[in-house]
């Protein structure tokens with residue numbers, strides 16, 4: 001127990017500074033924890049699975065080219081990315097859960113993430129090694145940016 005008498009010394013001097021630096025580093029890590037869709041947040045496999053779901057369940061209204069048909073808006077391109085810029089993937093995930101308007105929740109869980117991955121790929125946002133989660137807390141940490149930062 002020789003550590004105990006030494007403890008008060010940690011509060012001041014060199015060790016104090018080191019501790020402070022550590023805290024500051026932790027705080028800034030926490031702040032930059034959120035990432036953008038451009039950092040490889042979905043896998044190719046997910047986008048491929050999502051493509052099938054899209055053509056089964058979504059293309060009838062949103063179009064074969066995702067360009068939108070009548071009241072159903074485009075799910076690709078500048079206008080789409082502009083309207084979602086600054087929002088999180090959680091928001092878009094939850095929006096997909098409200099689809100189709102007359103029969104919500106036609107897709108759920110993994111399927112939603114897969115369709116989401118397909119939408120990202122369609123807007124030329126690159127894939128990566130990490131699977132897109134279904135956990136909403138994790139999805140809330142990923143921000144949609146209209147262009148590569």
Ligand code: HEC
Pocket residue numbers: 054057058059060061062071072073074075080083092095096099100101102106107115
């Ligand atoms: C029956 C037609 C229909 C089907 C099927 C459908 N949607 Fe939609 N979708 C719409 C309409 C209409 C809107 C806009 C009005 C609204 O939200 O009610 C919309 C809005 C959206 C939006 C919001 C777009 C924006 O930028 O605000 C997203 C995202 C979306 N749909 C994704 C999907 C996905 C993914 C599927 C397949 C799982 C799907 N939709 C199936 C008709 C449809």
